[in-house]
Amino acid sequence: MTGADDQEVKLTCRHVWKVYGPAADRFFTSGKGDVADAAGLIESISESGHIGAACDVTFDVHFGEIFVIMGLSGSGKSTIVRCLSRLVEPTAGEVILDGEDLLRVSRDKLIDIRRHKMGMVFQNFGLLPHLSVVENVAFPLQIQGVTKEKRLARAMEMIDLVGLGGRETSYPRQLSGGQQQRVGIARSLAVEPELWFLDEPFSALDPLIRRQMQDEFLRLQQLLHKTIVFITHDFLEALRLADRIAIMKDGRIVQIGTPAEVVMQPADDYVSEFTQDVPRVKVITAGDIATSADLHPATDDVVDEHATLEEIMPRFAAGSDVVAVKSGEGAIVGSITAQMVLSALADSHAAGDAA
Amino acid sequence: MSPAHLRARLPAPNLLVWLVFGVLAILCLILRDDEKWLVKYPKDWMLPIEAGLEFLMDWFTANFKPFFRLISDVLEWPMRGLQALLQASPWPVTIAIVAIIAYAAQGWRLAAFCIASLFYMMIVGYWDESMSTLALVGMSVPLSLMIGFVMGLLGFQFRWARRVIEPTLDVMQTVPTFAYLIPILILFGIGPVVGMVASAVYASPPMVRNLMLGLQRVPDNVIESGQMSGCSAFQLLFMVRIPAATHTIMIGVNQTIMAALAMVIIAAIIGGFADIGWEVLSTMRKAQTGQSLLAGLVIVLIAMMMDRISRGFAERTGEIHVRRSGNYIARHPWLSSMATAVVAGTLLSWAAPVFSAYPEAWIIYPAEDLNQAVSWFTRNFFDTTDAIKTYTLYFFMLPMKAGLERIARPGSWGFEMTTMASVIYWVILVAIGGLAARLGGWRSVVAVALLGILFYYGASGTPWPVFVVAVTLIALQVGGWKVALFAFLGMAFMLLSGAWPRAMLSFYLTATSVIICFVAGGALGIWAAQNDRVSAVLRPINDTLQTMPLFVFLIPVVMVFLVGDFSALLAIIMYAIVPAIRYTEHGIRQVDPVAIEAARMMGCTERQILWKVRLPLAIPEIMVGLNQVVMFALAMLVIAALVGTKGLGQWVYDSLTNARFGQGVIAGGSMALMAMIADRIIQSWAASKKRDLGLST
Ligand SMILES: Nc1ncnc2c1ncn2[C@@H]1O[C@H](COP(=O)(O)OP(=O)(O)OP(=O)(O)O)[C@@H](O)[C@H]1O
Numbered sequence A: 001m002t003g004a005d006d007q008e009v010k011l012t013c014r015h016v017w018k019v020y021g022p023a024a025d026r027f028f029t030s031g032k033g034d035v036a037d038a039a040g041l042i043e044s045i046s047e048s049g050h051i052g053a054a055c056d057v058t059f060d061v062h063f064g065e066i067f068v069i070m071g072l073s074g075s076g077k078s079t080i081v082r083c084l085s086r087l088v089e090p091t092a093g094e095v096i097l098d099g100e101d102l103l104r105v106s107r108d109k110l111i112d113i114r115r116h117k118m119g120m121v122f123q124n125f126g127l128l129p130h131l132s133v134v135e136n137v138a139f140p141l142q143i144q145g146v147t148k149e150k151r152l153a154r155a156m157e158m159i160d161l162v163g164l165g166g167r168e169t170s171y172p173r174q175l176s177g178g179q180q181q182r183v184g185i186a187r188s189l190a191v192e193p194e195l196w197f198l199d200e201p202f203s204a205l206d207p208l209i210r211r212q213m214q215d216e217f218l219r220l221q222q223l224l225h226k227t228i229v230f231i232t233h234d235f236l237e238a239l240r241l242a243d244r245i246a247i248m249k250d251g252r253i254v255q256i257g258t259p260a261e262v263v264m265q266p267a268d269d270y271v272s273e274f275t276q277d278v279p280r281v282k283v284i285t286a287g288d289i290a291t292s293a294d295l296h297p298a299t300d301d302v303v304d305e306h307a308t309l310e311e312i313m314p315r316f317a318a319g320s321d322v323v324a325v326k327s328g329e330g331a332i333v334g335s336i337t338a339q340m341v342l343s344a345l346a347d348s349h350a351a352g353d354a355a
Numbered sequence B: 001m002s003p004a005h006l007r008a009r010l011p012a013p014n015l016l017v018w019l020v021f022g023v024l025a026i027l028c029l030i031l032r033d034d035e036k037w038l039v040k041y042p043k044d045w046m047l048p049i050e051a052g053l054e055f056l057m058d059w060f061t062a063n064f065k066p067f068f069r070l071i072s073d074v075l076e077w078p079m080r081g082l083q084a085l086l087q088a089s090p091w092p093v094t095i096a097i098v099a100i101i102a103y104a105a106q107g108w109r110l111a112a113f114c115i116a117s118l119f120y121m122m123i124v125g126y127w128d129e130s131m132s133t134l135a136l137v138g139m140s141v142p143l144s145l146m147i148g149f150v151m152g153l154l155g156f157q158f159r160w161a162r163r164v165i166e167p168t169l170d171v172m173q174t175v176p177t178f179a180y181l182i183p184i185l186i187l188f189g190i191g192p193v194v195g196m197v198a199s200a201v202y203a204s205p206p207m208v209r210n211l212m213l214g215l216q217r218v219p220d221n222v223i224e225s226g227q228m229s230g231c232s233a234f235q236l237l238f239m240v241r242i243p244a245a246t247h248t249i250m251i252g253v254n255q256t257i258m259a260a261l262a263m264v265i266i267a268a269i270i271g272g273f274a275d276i277g278w279e280v281l282s283t284m285r286k287a288q289t290g291q292s293l294l295a296g297l298v299i300v301l302i303a304m305m306m307d308r309i310s311r312g313f314a315e316r317t318g319e320i321h322v323r324r325s326g327n328y329i330a331r332h333p334w335l336s337s338m339a340t341a342v343v344a345g346t347l348l349s350w351a352a353p354v355f356s357a358y359p360e361a362w363i364i365y366p367a368e369d370l371n372q373a374v375s376w377f378t379r380n381f382f383d384t385t386d387a388i389k390t391y392t393l394y395f396f397m398l399p400m401k402a403g404l405e406r407i408a409r410p411g412s413w414g415f416e417m418t419t420m421a422s423v424i425y426w427v428i429l430v431a432i433g434g435l436a437a438r439l440g441g442w443r444s445v446v447a448v449a450l451l452g453i454l455f456y457y458g459a460s461g462t463p464w465p466v467f468v469v470a471v472t473l474i475a476l477q478v479g480g481w482k483v484a485l486f487a488f489l490g491m492a493f494m495l496l497s498g499a500w501p502r503a504m505l506s507f508y509l510t511a512t513s514v515i516i517c518f519v520a521g522g523a524l525g526i527w528a529a530q531n532d533r534v535s536a537v538l539r540p541i542n543d544t545l546q547t548m549p550l551f552v553f554l555i556p557v558v559m560v561f562l563v564g565d566f567s568a569l570l571a572i573i574m575y576a577i578v579p580a581i582r583y584t585e586h587g588i589r590q591v592d593p594v595a596i597e598a599a600r601m602m603g604c605t606e607r608q609i610l611w612k613v614r615l616p617l618a619i620p621e622i623m624v625g626l627n628q629v630v631m632f633a634l635a636m637l638v639i640a641a642l643v644g645t646k647g648l649g650q651w652v653y654d655s656l657t658n659a660r661f662g663q664g665v666i667a668g669g670s671m672a673l674m675a676m677i678a679d680r681i682i683q684s685w686a687a688s689k690k691r692d693l694g695l696s697t
């Protein structure tokens, strides 16, 4: 269901390893992480008392995509996103941004890339305690040497965007957690980054505000179309936001796929454990089950291919036998009957039980 | 019970070592009268350390003196300038500016306090002296902050620098204050610059420490967000780390200011700048009690003002600034009100000379009245004060110093130290030892035995091999072989350099005062921990005592008890009791409430909770307090040399007045070594206690 965004690759993470410990480097002879026997290497890393925080991690992130990395606490999510931004140096592997190996660029170039291409939102906000809201948001611009007038104007724009207008002279300490995180978001957006990293941005917030922030996040993404790497340990959050999900366990990626793929075809017990309690109707979309056998169904009922089954079911309840499915561009790409919806739910349920 | 605990219960091999030591001690004590070298370390066995040091210094001065003299000249003129400026500017201007700063720091109460204090200085006629002191502090603090800033940054950025800086700071904080002055005096020549340079150097460690600490404590996510904003290394340091660490850094600034003031006052001993420290010192030497009280009060007030103002700013660092709007004046209220004060004050002083310099005729100098009051007091309470002094001296201090064997006379103790009497003494000691064995195991027996020997033979009568071996063994048991080696080498230095007899005198005075501080301070601390009102009364007193420059403590004791060891003891106690009180109270109060609730549920009475739960759990914290007590006592010991004590402190002072570098290094170094040995032993003791209690890993 990557749909219309299925285009070029923006960011590639190729065989990235991050090993913590006294002699982490000795496991790799070259800088490249594509070792023949990854499983064996992981074994010997943990046996020697080292920690493999990220092991042989490989994935692509496409332009304009929301790529969610999820996993339990300690599974290496933060480590990976810090490798992508080079806040930590990977022990081995390649990170390729716009065709350039990020791990080989010079300090100055890296600073330049961070200034202009990347934005990051931190789990614990990471606001500068000595600066007011507007100064915090303007800080990345100040670092770049933008004049005071320009940067304050831009910061005010961002503050309005995240709905904090009127609080710009407050200090971080005077704000609630949700408000602080909005400041973090505004700050990361101030430089108009192409690539946006968010490390568990909403985990510290209570459920109501989290939901609100998720909606706001989706609204912003509609507006801005960034390429996003989003970290979470909350599977429902991943489902709501993701175009694709990567699931991590003990430093490794165990599955990458669309939310529906992950729910319907979990790669192993670990993944199905996660997806067990997920209501299928909220995950499976029209596009996932539509059949292209009948491109001209006799109905006026048309649904978007991204609509979930939960959203389509009222149509059947209202009396329709069949609904047409249209793509993002508006062309009819297939149709769905009530019977198909039922069997999709029954199938996935059976699959869940069997696992 | 874990095997480790079981092993701790078994006597061997530690007890065995002490038994061997016991045999050695008895042997030494029996042979003591025949073999004089056991008590008096022979001259032939010493090394010419002093001469070597003198030689080195001579060589150094011969080559580098002009360079240092140049620096001295360069530094002198801005300082004289500042002094002239402060003395010449009309007093309303000075008072107004200080008041505005105080108001900005902490509000109108502090401003009022500062105004009153400054008026006191003026009315009593110490205005010019106070301004001289301010000028010295005003010059040395920025220098000190600069040194501290550079060193702190280096230490933070580079591991190799930290490896040099940290031990240097440890040493710097144990070297007695006077000892700083000696090399500086020799290099820079007599003059006020010595005091300035000395205090700039002496006051920089707190800045270094706090800067390093503050920078290290900036949370990772703040750093990372700076990095992701694209900060260069330089921007990260100056726009993220340092601003985020402001609070800790400002605490360092406060401590640096107070240390600089303390050193400036002490350096007054060199003379030549007509500052307030000199005034106190010279009046005290002439036994002009009233005068020295009046001048001492000025120091107290200056210290309180500086402390409150700089602490106020430190506490304000986290505060929200209200952004002011309007024109330039409205946006900068502090600057503009100061400018107004300068203009208005200057105009006033032109209009009426009263406002330019406070008229001589209006000075009220009640020194004579004070003198009379003091002498009335001493006359009327002479019996009491003299009794206190005599009893403490004869029953506690002198035995510790020279040994009961020489002190016990019919006139004081009521008996002659006959063979019979000494047999009785040892029998009593054995009895106490038996009791200690039942209550606290063999370790308590060792403690009782050591104290018994010390009390009987005195610090100066105990054979040095016994002393050296005892301390080394203690160090070995508590801290392992590294601490033991350090202690042994430290004592060897004192023996070889000829500092031993004086070191023993210092040991006696320190040990005596530490014991008193520990017992009295501990009791007060326990009381304060149980009673909030007591705690509320003690806290401001402790705060004030802690910020006072050390000279001040001498004034009241000399007034009542005249010069001598007893006055020194009192001065040391006044200063060094503070950490004993504080740490005991804090240690008891911070005991995990769960443990106390559990004890209460088991039916413990409050008294049982105190003795069986709170105190044992508070021991590590109390030990840290003990450590501080020792450090404070040694710091004061040097100052106490001014009231006529003998020992290392007096030796340091003597080498300062005679500009004897070698002797100064040996004496100062020995004191630093004493402090460091005590520090290592007590710290490792506290650490092992903490481990046993499971309070740390
Ligand atoms: N600096 C470090 N030194 C040693 N081990 C580390 C370090 N940083 C992370 N680790 C280890 O790497 C593993 C992965 O940590 P990481 O922070 O990436 O987890 P996470 O998935 O982000 O967890 P959370 O959801 O709790 O944030 C953990 O086992 C952690 O202990």
Ligand SMILES: [Mg+2]
Pocket: A077, A078, A079, A123, A199, A200
């Ligand atoms: Mg994390």
